[in-house]
Amino acid sequence: MTADVENAISVTGLTKRFSGRTVVDDFDMQVPKGAIYGFLGPNGSGKTTTIRMMCGLLTPDAGQGACLGYDILTEQAKIKARVGYMTQKFSLYEDLTIRENLDFIARMFAVPDRRSRVTETLADLGLTDRAGQLAGTLSGGWKQRLALAACMIHDPQLLLLDEPTAGVDPKARRDFWDEIRKLSAAGVTVLVSTHYMDEAIQCDFIAYIAYGKKLISGVAAEIPKMIGLSTYRVTGPDITALETRLRAEDAVAQVARFGAVLHVSGTDAAALDALAARMKGPQKWERKEAELEEAFIYLMSGAADNFSGAAA
Amino acid sequence: MTFDFSPGRFLAVLSKEFVQMRRDRITFVMMIGVPIMQLLIFGYAINSDPRHLPTLVEMADEGPITRAILSGMETSTFFDFQGVVTGPGEGDRALRDGTANFVVVIPPDFERDVLRGLKPDILVEADGTDPTAIGGAAGAMPGIIDTAMAATLTGPLATAARPAAPFGVTVHRAYNPEGETSLNIVPGLLAVILSMTMVMITAVAIVREGERGTMETLIATPVRPAEVMAGKIAPYVLVGYVQTLVFLILARALFGVPFTGSPLAFFVGFNLFIVVNLALGFLISTVARSQMQAMQVSFFTLLPTILLSGFMFPFAAMPGWAQTIGSAIPATHFLRLVRKVMLKGADLSDVMGNVIAILLILLVISAIAMRRYRQTLD
Structure with a gap:
């Protein structure tokens, strides 16, 4: 594998099967260095498995690639030493104190000058006074901040965050994203999986995965164009009744409601224009640029929940 | 893959395990308290030669x-x-x-x-x-x-009166002239105590990492499986040593059980026995998905250890098939070894048969455990 100077992650054809079921199917992805890359998809779509294969925690059944220039099949140890991986569930030791947890992780990575590094991290977190508190007694938001600090303790070049904000309150989520942007500005590449749309919008690049297959990927702002969605913004009276009628129309791929506003989207622009002309009534129809929000609702409605069956 | 073992990471896992052990008061008390209680209760209460x-x-x-x-x-x-x-x-x-x-x-x-x-x-x-x-x-x-x-x-x-028989019969109760049950029970108890705590604690300690999700953190670090295993198991070997020491002191002080044989034979046998129990605990941890399951499976192995090993009932009195099952239990051989060494003054060559039997069982258990471990690695 030749070292890829542009990309932190570059994989092709990744495939993983668990007892006969294909969980990830022929997956390609390029994550540019220094980017915040959003990894989206419904539950069970294979996000976690893909992340694990990319950082050498799981061996793919097929495919190849490099992470930080190291082969994901043969150089897992080198990758692990340079990657920070934050799991979906809090997975530090609840029966160790905050300091003990950080110290343990630092020892695992053989962090130089360990003691001062741990003390420094505690100060950055604002947890110096509570260093002796058991990690299990922290609130959800604090646990997540501690987990982030723990996976940053060895100064990784790449951060893999697996649904880091699941079950965390909005304020803590905002703070968390501030932190992520700070790290990204400092040159750390961040790959983050999520199913919150407001988080996806903060990413530079996005990949959408469903049923173990990548449906789309690219620069976040270009995703709606790539899907080819045209959207109308509809306001006015009796919007609920209109919504029901619009759903039955073939030209309409989706109707998303934002308060008193309907966003009506379709992939066939001409058909949608014709519909808009036909439907004009008491409501006001305005052509608008399709945004990431519509794009995601569109993608998600296509691939509801991957546990519900249906082969891809 | 190259084999590199980092003493630093091993020590980190080891000290983490000790801290967790210290925090888990109940388990810690159980590890030392249960053996003492068992020794007192079984040693004093069980009497297979009832009077009055x-x-x-x-x-x-x-x-x-x-x-x-x-x-x-x-x-x-x-x-x-x-x-x-x-x-x-x-x-x-x-x-x-x-x-x-x-x-x-x-x-x-x-x-x-x-x-x-x-x-x-x-x-x-x-x-x-x-x-x-x-x-x-x-x-x-x-x-x-x-x-x-x-x-x-x-x-x-x-x-x-009935005419007397023309000859006399004298039964000499060797090694235990007064037929004290405690001399039979107490040395055997070491096998039961070690089986119980070593198997269960190892299985539970390993499964706990998986159940709490902390194994995910571990595998994302450069730590090697061998370092994790060694670091997690070593503290419990130490617990086994402490239990054995407490046992030997109490056996002598309270029950007057002599130690007439070779300390070397005892040392070899008991280290081997600890290892075989840890291997069994490890095997259970590859099967069990939760700490509860690990506990249940451990208990499942405990009953044959008590009933079929010759600890409670005479081994020779069991039918052939039961003796076959009993022979596959490491405690069977270890308790024979302990009885021989403590009561009969055996040295290493006298217990070689028992040592080899435990070794064979260890080989089989380890082979199965490693196979299962490889399967569950991904």
């Missing part, structure tokens, strides 16, 4: 011979006379409700018939629902009666 069993007498006749027999029974310490049956059916009732283990029935005209040489029968009714309880006492009856007769039927009456 409640006995009733139904006397249809009375005389010097009867009195001699009864007093002979009482002085044997096997029987404790609770009283005399007065009405019909009272003896049966006492046996049935358990207030008496024995009812001794002296038939009518017993004294006269003895003197006439009619060989009358004394009936000793025993509660057979508990063979162990009555076995010793029932076995001692003929001897007691012979002694009583010999003392009473002297002079002209001697013809009525």
